Amino acid sequence: MNLAISNIAWDRADDEAVYTAMQQAGFTGLEIAPTRIFPPQGDPSDPDTYVGPYDNLSAAALFGGYLLNRWGFTVPSMQSIWYGQTGNIFEPADTEALLDYTAQAFQFAHTLNCPSLVFGCPRNRSCNPPHTPAEADAFFDHAGSLAERYGVVLAIEANPPVYTNYLNGTADAFALVKRLQNPGLAVNLDLSTILSNGEKLRDFVEDIGYVSHIHISEPDLAPIRKRPEHAELAMLLKAVGYRGYVSVEMRRTTLDTVRRTLTYIAEVFA
Structure with a gap:
């Protein structure tokens, strides 16, 4: 199984210590929040001074080369892609x-060379009257076409009602992607959403073909607990021949917790 971890789980000062632990555990992917690597600089209201996270493509290429050549890592996914954005898709x-x-x-x-971008962005997708959920189809269809143009996919992630009121269930994310049938759209299967909603992994066996990325996560992005769902998911993915990445997603925690989590997930998904 291809394993990754998101870099939101530790302090920048611990990057090399975590990269070493990743190598030891057999992880080959580093999922990134772009602003964690390239923090915005300057005043967003002044286009002459502001430098956003996506403005320096040369630096991105150098970072990708460093990860691959020094550590043997690829970047299978990006998350928090709209960090700091205040607009709403409706x-x-x-x-x-x-x-x-x-x-x-x-x-x-x-x-x-990152193939998948997670679309969570709960604050940017709240659906308030007079708008209706169906209105978002046009936005995602356009976004999917843009993604296909760049050879990537936008992976739609369901978020529980505590965060937003649109695409709350995993089945809703699959329904959107299947309805639009846009090659630039996929699903990010998020275990924290499945756990929060009381959903069953077995209900999504036939839909795994629409999944481009998977998050092993806890509600509120707490440190990963040992759960039977992890072994169940590993068996399911092997049975259907899933070839994407399984990625650990936690909010910032201690270096020891990260190391223990890497070891545990490597054992479960071996």
Whole structure:
């Protein structure tokens, strides 16, 4: 199984210590939050001074080369792709700017040879009257077409109702992707959502072909607990021949916790 971990789980100062632990555990993927690597600089309201996370493609290429040549890692996924953005996909006045920003993310991912970008963005997708969920189809269809142009996919992630009121169930994310049938769209299977909603992994066996990336996560991104669902998921993925990455996603925690988690997940998904 291809294993990765998201770099939101530790401090920047611990990067090399975690990379070493990843190598020892057999992990080959580093999922990134772009602003964790390239923090925005300058004033966002001043285009002459502001430098966003996706503005330096040369730096992205150098970072990708460093990961591959020094550590043997690829970047299988990007998350938090709209960090700092305030627009909403249901507001017509916001969609053009959001799509332009997303296209920058796609170009950045292409430069990194990163195939999948997670679309969570719960604050940017709340659906309030008079808008209806069906209105989002046009946005995602356009976004999927942009993704295909750059040779990547936008992986739609369901988020529980505590975070947003649109695409709350895993089945909703699959339904959107199957309905649009856009090659630039896929599903990010998020275990924390499945756990929070009381969903059953077996209900999604026939849909795994639509999955481009998987998050092993806990509700509220707490440190990973040992759960029977992990072994169940590993068996399911092997049975259907899943070839993507399984990635650990936790909020920032201690270096020891990261190391223990890497060892545990490597054992379960061996």
